[in-house]
Amino acid sequence: MKKIINPDRKEWTAILKRPTTISESIEETVASIFADINRNGEEGLKRYTEIFDGAAIDDVLVSETTIAQAEEQLPEALKKAIAVAKENIEAFHSAQKVTKKVIETTNGVFCWQEKRPIQKVGLYIPGGTAPLFSTVLMLAIPAKIAGCSEIILCTPPDKQGNVNPAILYAAQLCGVSKIVKAGGIQAIAALTFGTETVPAVYKIFGPGNQYVTTAKQYATKFGVAIDMPAGPSELLIIADDSSNAAFVASDLLSQAEHGEDSQVLLISTSEKVLSEIEKELALQLEKLPRKKIAQKSITNSKLICVKTDDEALELINEYAPEHLMVCTKNTDFYCNGIVNAGSVFIGNYSPESAGDYASGTNHTLPTNGFAKAYSGVNLDSFLKTISFQEITANGIQNIGSAIEIMAQEEGLYAHKNAVTLRLKSLK
Amino acid sequence: MKKIINPDRKEWTAILKRPTTISESIEETVASIFADINRNGEEGLKRYTEIFDGAAIDDVLVSETTIAQAEEQLPEALKKAIAVAKENIEAFHSAQKVTKKVIETTNGVFCWQEKRPIQKVGLYIPGGTAPLFSTVLMLAIPAKIAGCSEIILCTPPDKQGNVNPAILYAAQLCGVSKIVKAGGIQAIAALTFGTETVPAVYKIFGPGNQYVTTAKQYATKFGVAIDMPAGPSELLIIADDSSNAAFVASDLLSQAEHGEDSQVLLISTSEKVLSEIEKELALQLEKLPRKKIAQKSITNSKLICVKTDDEALELINEYAPEHLMVCTKNTDFYCNGIVNAGSVFIGNYSPESAGDYASGTNHTLPTNGFAKAYSGVNLDSFLKTISFQEITANGIQNIGSAIEIMAQEEGLYAHKNAVTLRLKSLK
Numbered sequence: 001m002k003k004i005i006n007p008d009r010k011e012w013t014a015i016l017k018r019p020t021t022i023s024e025s026i027e028e029t030v031a032s033i034f035a036d037i038n039r040n041g042e043e044g045l046k047r048y049t050e051i052f053d054g055a056a057i058d059d060v061l062v063s064e065t066t067i068a069q070a071e072e073q074l075p076e077a078l079k080k081a082i083a084v085a086k087e088n089i090e091a092f093h094s095a096q097k098v099t100k101k102v103i104e105t106t107n108g109v110f111c112w113q114e115k116r117p118i119q120k121v122g123l124y125i126p127g128g129t130a131p132l133f134s135t136v137l138m139l140a141i142p143a144k145i146a147g148c149s150e151i152i153l154c155t156p157p158d159k160q161g162n163v164n165p166a167i168l169y170a171a172q173l174c175g176v177s178k179i180v181k182a183g184g185i186q187a188i189a190a191l192t193f194g195t196e197t198v199p200a201v202y203k204i205f206g207p208g209n210q211y212v213t214t215a216k217q218y219a220t221k222f223g224v225a226i227d228m229p230a231g232p233s234e235l236l237i238i239a240d241d242s243s244n245a246a247f248v249a250s251d252l253l254s255q256a257e258h259g260e261d262s263q264v265l266l267i268s269t270s271e272k273v274l275s276e277i278e279k280e281l282a283l284q285l286e287k288l289p290r291k292k293i294a295q296k297s298i299t300n301s302k303l304i305c306v307k308t309d310d311e312a313l314e315l316i317n318e319y320a321p322e323h324l325m326v327c328t329k330n331t332d333f334y335c336n337g338i339v340n341a342g343s344v345f346i347g348n349y350s351p352e353s354a355g356d357y358a359s360g361t362n363h364t365l366p367t368n369g370f371a372k373a374y375s376g377v378n379l380d381s382f383l384k385t386i387s388f389q390e391i392t393a394n395g396i397q398n399i400g401s402a403i404e405i406m407a408q409e410e411g412l413y414a415h416k417n418a419v420t421l422r423l424k425s426l427k
Numbered sequence: 428m429k430k431i432i433n434p435d436r437k438e439w440t441a442i443l444k445r446p447t448t449i450s451e452s453i454e455e456t457v458a459s460i461f462a463d464i465n466r467n468g469e470e471g472l473k474r475y476t477e478i479f480d481g482a483a484i485d486d487v488l489v490s491e492t493t494i495a496q497a498e499e500q501l502p503e504a505l506k507k508a509i510a511v512a513k514e515n516i517e518a519f520h521s522a523q524k525v526t527k528k529v530i531e532t533t534n535g536v537f538c539w540q541e542k543r544p545i546q547k548v549g550l551y552i553p554g555g556t557a558p559l560f561s562t563v564l565m566l567a568i569p570a571k572i573a574g575c576s577e578i579i580l581c582t583p584p585d586k587q588g589n590v591n592p593a594i595l596y597a598a599q600l601c602g603v604s605k606i607v608k609a610g611g612i613q614a615i616a617a618l619t620f621g622t623e624t625v626p627a628v629y630k631i632f633g634p635g636n637q638y639v640t641t642a643k644q645y646a647t648k649f650g651v652a653i654d655m656p657a658g659p660s661e662l663l664i665i666a667d668d669s670s671n672a673a674f675v676a677s678d679l680l681s682q683a684e685h686g687e688d689s690q691v692l693l694i695s696t697s698e699k700v701l702s703e704i705e706k707e708l709a710l711q712l713e714k715l716p717r718k719k720i721a722q723k724s725i726t727n728s729k730l731i732c733v734k735t736d737d738e739a740l741e742l743i744n745e746y747a748p749e750h751l752m753v754c755t756k757n758t759d760f761y762c763n764g765i766v767n768a769g770s771v772f773i774g775n776y777s778p779e780s781a782g783d784y785a786s787g788t789n790h791t792l793p794t795n796g797f798a799k800a801y802s803g804v805n806l807d808s809f810l811k812t813i814s815f816q817e818i819t820a821n822g823i824q825n826i827g828s829a830i831e832i833m834a835q836e837e838g839l840y841a842h843k844n845a846v847t848l849r850l851k852s853l854k
Contacts, residue, residue, distance in 0.1 A: 077832050078836055081828070081829035081830075081833050084826060085829055085833065088532035088536065088826070092530050092532050095528060101522060103518060103519050105515035105519050105786060106786075111787045111788050117766070118799065118800050132837060133833075133837070166836060217647065220644065220647070223656070223795070225800035229647070229650070244852075247849060247852075250841065250845040250848050251845050253844070253845075254845045257840070258839075284844070288844075289840045290841065294841060335815065338543070342814075343813065343816070347818070348849075349818045349822065349849055350817055351845040351846055353830055353843070354816065354818055354826065356842060357830045357842075359532060359536050360536065360538045361816055362814065366811075369650065370650065372629040373545050373629040373630045373652035374652060375811045375813070376812070378540065380812070384801060385802040385805055386769065386771060386798075387771070388771045388772075389770070391777040392776060393776050399781065402507070402511035402512055402785045403508075403778075403780055403781055403783075403784045407780055409558070410558065410559060411716075411717075412557060412684060412717070413715060414681040415684070415783060416780070417677050417680070418779070419780055421674060421677050422775075422776055425671075
C-alpha cells in the first residue's frame with residue numbers, strides 16, 4: 001500500500017483516482033451482439049453461450065426439476081444461513097414501504113403519490129470464480145416485496161451447461177419467475193429485446209464485468225432502465241486509536257480479495273494508527289487463500305494521513321466510496337457529515353461483510369464515485385412513483401387564474417382554455 | 428383523429444406505437460461537440476452558442492444586475508401567479524421528505540437509511556417558441572428543498588444574447604446558483620465536463636429536443652446521472668358519459684398544442700362519447716392560436732373504443748402514458764388498477780394544465796412508455812439514499828455464523844475472516 005502523509009489539496013484528484021479503464025472497443029462488440037440477438041433471438045443467445053461459456057445447451061431456461069433438485073444438493077448449514085440473511089433483508093426492505101399521504105396544497109386541490117411495481121425486471125448474476133447467491137437475495141427479495149410480476153434471472157452456465165445449485169436454491173426461495181442460462185452481453189441483449197422464451201424486461205439490475213456494464217449502459221438506448229453503472233468494488237475506512245487494528249486490516253482485505261481491480265483506502269489523523277493497521281494487514285495477507293488477488297488490489301490502495309477530522313470528511317466526500325467504515329470515537333461527526341457514500345458501517349463490530357450478506361442492507365451499491373448521484377439498490381429501485389391529483393370545483397376556482405396567466409405567458413393558449421372553460425361553467 | 432373501434436389485441440402494438448423516430452446521425456454530432464467542449468471549455472461553449480443560437484456573448488453567466496432587473500420587467504399578475512404555483516409545488520414536494528427509521532433486523536443489528544442531497548445539479552430549460560419558466564419552478568424548487576448546494580441552470584439565449592426575464596425571475600426566486608446562457612448539446616457537454624465558469628454537475632435534469640435528449644444519454648457515459656430519457660409529450664384520457672365533452676376536448680387540445688409530435692389518445696367504452704368529444708374538438712381547434720401545431724399532432728392521435736373497462740385499463744397500462752386523465756364514474760377502478768403512468772388527473776375539474784403549472788405536482792414526467800420503469804421528477808430525484816448499519820458485539824454474535832458460512836460458500840475467505848476475528852475476540 002502506498003502511504004501518503006498530509007497531502008496537499010491540489011493532489012487530491014490524483015490520489016483519489018480510481019484504477020478503472022474503459023475500452024472503446026467493448027462498445028462495438030456490444031453493438032454487434034445486440035443486433036444479432038435482436039435479429040436472431042434464442043438461436044443467437046445459444047450460439048453466444050456456446051462461444052463464450054463453452055456450453056452447448058438445448059433449453060436456455062433451467063427446468064423446474066433441476067430447480068427443485070437444487071435444495072437437496074445444499075448443506076443444511078448453508079440453507080439456515082440463507083434463511084437468516086433472507087429474514088433480515090426482508091425486514092429491512094419491507095420497512096421501506098411508504099403509505100400514501102394526501103396533500104391539500106390549496107383548498108380543494110388534493111395531490112398525492114402512489115408507488116407501483118415495475119412489472120418486468122431482469123436480474124443479472126455473474127458467473128466466474130464464486131457463485132454469487134448472495135446477490136440473488138439482494139435483488140430478488142426487494143423485487144418480490146415491491147410486487148414485480150415477472151422476475152427474470154440470467155446467469156452464465158458452466159461448461160456442462162449447469163448453474164450452481166446455491167443460485168438456483170436462492171432464486172426459487174425468493175420467488176424468481178424464470179432462470180435463464182445466459183451471461184455476458186448476450187444475456188443483457190436478451191433481456192432488452194426478449195427472445196422466444198426470455199421476456200423483454202423494463203429494468204435490468206445486477207453487477208458484472210466491463211462487458212456486462214457496457215451492455216447495460218447500451219441497453220438504455222432501447223428504453224430499458226438500469227439500476228446504476230457499475231465499477232470495481234471499493235472500501236474506505238476512517239480509523240482512529242479506538243479502532244481495532246486487526247479488525248480494520250481484515251476488512252481492508254475482505255474488500256481487496258474481490259478482484260484485482262478492487263480498491264481500498266484507509267484514512268486516519270494518526271500515523272501511528274496507520275502503521276499498526278499496515279502491520280496487521282501484512283500478517284493477515286499471508287494466510288489468505290485469495291492472497292494473489294488481494295495482494296494485487298492492495299497495490300492500488302492507499303493509506304492517507306490527514307491533519308484534521310474536517311479534512312478527512314472532505315476527502316471522503318470527494319472520493320464518494322461505495323462502502324465507508326467509520327471506526328472512530330466521533331462517529332456522529334462522520335455519519336452526520338457524510339454526503340457521498342453507498343453504505344456506511346459504524347463501529348468495531350460492523351464489518352463490511354455483514355452488509356454483504358446478512359445484516360439486511362443491500363450490497364448492490366454505487367461504485368466509482370457514482371455515490372455522488374446514485375443510491376444503492378433498495379425497495380424504491382423496483383417501484384415507480386405515480387403522482388395523482390383530484391381537484392374540486394372549488395379547487396379549480398382557487399388556482400384557475402394562476403394557471404391561466406402562466407399558460408398565456410408561455411404562449412400555450414389551449415392550456416389556458418382548458419381552465420377557462422371550466423371556470424366559465426362554474427359561474 | 429383516427430377512430431378505432433374494438434381493436435383486436437394483436438393490433439395493440441401497432442395502434443399504441445409512438446410517432447417518435449431516433450436518428451443515428453445525432454449521436455455523431457453529440458460526440459464531436461462533447462469532445463470539443465471537453466478540450467476547449469468556455470471558448471467552445473461560446474463558439475457553439477454563436478453558431479446555433481446566433482448570439483455572440485462575452486460572459487456565459489447571466490449577471491447579478493440582469494437577474495435583479497428581471498423582476499421589474501414582469502407584470503404583477505404573473506408574479507402573483509408564480510407565487511401561487513411556487514407555494515403549491517413547495518407544499519407537495521416538502522411533504523415527500525421522510526424521517527429516518529431505524530430497523531433492528533436481528534437483536535443488536537441496527538440498520539437504517541438516510542437521504543442526502545446531490546450536491547451539484549444542472550437544470551436544462553429549453554428555449555424556443557415559449558419561455559418555460561414553469562419548468563424552472565418544477566426543477567429548482569425540489570432541488571432547493573433537497574438541499575442541493577449548487578444548482579446550475581442552462582438555457583439558450585436569444586439572438587441578442589438575452590434570456591427571457593420570466594426565466595430569470597423564477598430562477599432567482601427558487602434559489603438557482605448560476606444561470607448559464609447556453610443551450611443544446613453544448614450546454615449538456617458544459618454541465619458534464621465543466622468549463623472555466625460552469626461547474627461540472629453530478630446529475631442533469633430537464634426536457635429538451637432530440638439533440639438535448641441524445642446529449643443527456645451520452646453524458647451518462649461520463650458518469651453523470653440524468654433524470655430520465657425524454658420524448659414528445661403525450662396524454663391519454665379515459666372518458667365515459669359522466670365526462671364533459673367540451674372539457675375533455677380542451678384537454679386533448681392543450682396536449683396537442685405542445686408540438687407537432689405530441690400524441691393524444693382518447694379511450695372509451697362508448698362510441699357515442701367518442702363522437703361527442705370529437706365534435707367538440709373540431710369546434711375548439713378552429714379557435715386556437717397554435718392551431719397549426721395542434722392540428723398536426725391531432726393527426727398522430729387516436730380515438731379508441733373498447734368493449735370493457737378491463738380492456739381499457741389493460742390498454743392504458745400497455746401504453747404507459749405520461750399524463751392520464753380519468754373522466755369516468757368508476758375512478759377507483761382506474762386509479763387502483765393503473766400501474767404504468769406518469770401523473771394521473773381525476774375527475775372533471777382536474778385538467779392536465781393544473782399539473783403543468785400550479786396544483787403542486789411535478790410536470791417533468793416519463794414519456795414514450797418510460798413510465799413502465801421510471802418515475803417523474805420528485806424530491807427523491809435530487810437525493811441519494813445511503814444505508815447505515817451499527818452492529819453491537821451481541822449483534823455480530825447473532826448473525827456472525829450466517830455470514831461465515833455464506834462467505835465461505837462464495838469462496839471469499841477474507842470476508843469470512845473479518846467476522847471470525849471479531850467472534851473470537853468476544854469469546
